[in-house]
Amino acid sequence: MRETAYAKINLALHVRRRRADGYHELETVFAFVDGGDVLSAGPAQRDEVTMHGEFAPQITDPFGNLVSKALTALPRAQGLRIELEKSLPVAAGLGGGSADAGAVFRIVRELHGLPDDWQQRAAKLGADVPACVESVTCIGRGTGTELEPIESDMAGTPVLLVNPGIPLSTGPVFAAWDGTDRGALPEGPVSAVAQLGRNDLEAPAIGLVPEIGTVLAELRKTGAEIARMSGSGATCFATYRSHDVMREAADSLASSQPGWWQMQGRLR
CATH class of the missing domain: 3.30.230.10 (Ribosomal Protein S5; domain 2)
Structure with missing residues (x-):
């Protein structure tokens, strides 16, 4: 198997x-x-x-x-x-x-x-x-x-994963969270929740690995619809309106940041 x-x-x-x-x-x-x-x-x-x-x-x-x-x-x-x-x-x-x-x-x-x-x-x-x-x-x-x-209206969405090549353990990121409750997940379809939601661990993770902020900044220049850190980092993801736009973004980042790991795919 x-x-x-x-x-x-x-x-x-x-x-x-x-x-x-x-x-x-x-x-x-x-x-x-x-x-x-x-x-x-x-x-x-x-x-x-x-x-x-x-x-x-x-x-x-x-x-x-x-x-x-x-x-x-x-x-x-x-x-x-x-x-x-x-x-x-x-x-x-x-x-x-x-x-x-x-x-x-x-x-x-x-x-x-x-x-x-x-x-x-x-x-x-x-x-x-x-x-x-x-x-x-x-x-x-x-x-x-x-x-x-839940049913997802984002199935098939092109997505690019990018990691700056720095391992980041979960424990220190949660320990660095400031303890502020910034509110519940928004209501609506998955696409709306993703657009309006956030990752509360981004700030503490960037405090530990500043390169995460650089990855996010670069992804936001590529025409991404959403660019966000995943989990406790350090990988970030970006979603795109088409596979061609995603591939162009991947090629551009591979050229400018050859040391970064990346993976192209679609949401299941």
């Missing part, structure tokens, strides 16, 4: 408050790009995970990665051999590890079925993992694990 671990972006991410348990109360719109890491799976005597690809060297713990943890979380009568082609940067706001785990859940579902409590098992692996299992547009609340799938 081959399964794509679709890159996750947050079309909007509103942080409402810090909770007593140390987590944050969120309202977000999860969306997924039609590309990402690729997992190949086959039967094995026991679970095995191998990795290759551009960003595989950044995953240094063979047992601490989310592919291995997802396999451990799901009971099966047979082992699985997973080969991960790691094309998404690590610690980048794209839910790369969560997307990989979500793809494992889909592989196991196809081959063996999932236990009734799979949502809880997914949530224990990370706040983004439940959304990444189905990889469809949805509203996330709570820590991001309370999901409401």
Whole structure:
């Protein structure tokens, strides 16, 4: 089996408050790009995970990665051999590890079925993992694990992902959030929520990695309809009215900023 671990972006991410348990109360719109890491799976005597690809060297713990943890979380009568082609940067706001785990859940579902409590098992692996299992547009609340799938009027929208090449861990970004509740997600179709929404983690992330501000400024010069940071960064995304405009933007940035990582795609 081959399964794509679709890159996750947050079309909007509103942080409402810090909770007593140390987590944050969120309202977000999860969306997924039609590309990402690729997992190949086959039967094995026991679970095995191998990795290759551009960003595989950044995953240094063979047992601490989310592919291995997802396999451990799901009971099966047979082992699985997973080969991960790691094309998404690590610690980048794209839910790369969560997307990989979500793809494992889909592989196991196809081959063996999932236990009734799979949502809880997914949530224990990370706040983004439940959304990444189905990889469809949805509203996330709570820590991001309370999901409401919604029809999206942005499906098929061309999108460009750009990362300045600097990993950024989630914890320090949330710790730098100023604690101000700037209000709930707006009402309306997904396109309106995306246009009127915001990412409350942009400012603290830029404070830690100023290059994020440079990426956003460059994206806003390319004719983007929306340019915003995804998750806790450092990846930013831009949506476009046509694939041709998006490709021109990608070519221009590749020429002017050859050190930046980028991926072209469409929203699922």
